[in-house]
Amino acid sequence: EHCKGVNGLDKVILRENRRCSAEVYLYGGQVTSWKNPQGEELLFLSSKVFFLQAAFKPPRTIRGGIPICFPQFGNIGSLERHGFARNRIWSVDTDPPPCPSNVSHKAFIDLILRHSEEDMKIWPHRYECRLRVALGPTGDLMLTSRIRNTNTDGKPFSFRFGYQTYFFVTDISEVRVEGLETLDYLDNLMNRERFTEQEDAITFESEVDKVYLSTPTKIAILDHERKRTFELRKDGLPDAVVWNPWDKKAKAMPDFGDDEYTNMLCVEAACVEEPVTLKPGEEWKGRLEISAVPSSYCSEQ
Numbered sequence: 001e002h003c004k005g006v007n008g009l010d011k012v013i014l015r016e017n018r019r020c021s022a023e024v025y026l027y028g029g030q031v032t033s034w035k036n037p038q039g040e041e042l043l044f045l046s047s048k049v050f051f052l053q054a055a056f057k058p059p060r061t062i063r064g065g066i067p068i069c070f071p072q073f074g075n076i077g078s079l080e081r082h083g084f085a086r087n088r089i090w091s092v093d094t095d096p097p098p099c100p101s102n103v104s105h106k107a108f109i110d111l112i113l114r115h116s117e118e119d120m121k122i123w124p125h126r127y128e129c130r131l132r133v134a135l136g137p138t139g140d141l142m143l144t145s146r147i148r149n150t151n152t153d154g155k156p157f158s159f160r161f162g163y164q165t166y167f168f169v170t171d172i173s174e175v176r177v178e179g180l181e182t183l184d185y186l187d188n189l190m191n192r193e194r195f196t197e198q199e200d201a202i203t204f205e206s207e208v209d210k211v212y213l214s215t216p217t218k219i220a221i222l223d224h225e226r227k228r229t230f231e232l233r234k235d236g237l238p239d240a241v242v243w244n245p246w247d248k249k250a251k252a253m254p255d256f257g258d259d260e261y262t263n264m265l266c267v268e269a270a271c272v273e274e275p276v277t278l279k280p281g282e283e284w285k286g287r288l289e290i291s292a293v294p295s296s297y298c299s300e301q
């Protein structure tokens, strides 16, 4: 279903069984909503998105949902923060490749972003970036990105990538992340210095901005207040960024409400430490699957 979203931007709504749904904006190829069968929103989207008057155009980005960070992550490079993909208009692939025979989702959309003459002035490469957003039969959200080097000058290129997923949580101080204990991380609040995580479980009581390295394929976010667990499964994305701006930074962000930090946590499947390098004709694939399950179903409970 195609319709208009905030500021008249085009968006696509996917629906699967009963009330599961997801919304994807062509601006940024950005998922902005994901709802479970009870119709509850599972992703955080700043309320400021709806109040800011200025039209969304580069370098503005939509605060919340799942921004795609490409070809740069954060400030590591000479491009704008997190690269340009999150504020370009992607197009819909009207003739997408079929789903693999072992996958049975009906609700999916393929979006494509390619190099433009304008962007080649700041990142001189030809590429095709393809994003499939799909809803599984039980409402799981699945994102698959394929990036191909289509350079005709024989040159390889390198990039970083991230699914900057803003999860909606009821109260950040009641949230625990599992799967990252004992791992090494780069602390963005300490000039990306490297540390080893000492905590048994990761909990939140102040600003956090860490890049966990060589993370396992499964990570869980436990929201005790809501008795809900988000389970992340990822492939091709070795790092996991964990971010919450907390009160002071929240106040300094014009597109983020002062108290909204209590309702969000970014856990981002990403390639940050080591960039990916592709030769012409080569393709990279990065995949993220998220489910939201009642906590009583989890093995930890």
Ligand code: TA6
Pocket (backbone or CB within 6 Å): 061, 074, 081, 082, 164, 188, 209, 241, 243, 266, 268
């Ligand atoms: O992914 C974490 C991070 O890189 C943080 O450093 C934080 O600033 C956040 O992204 C938001 O970045 P943005 O450019 O969207 O304001």
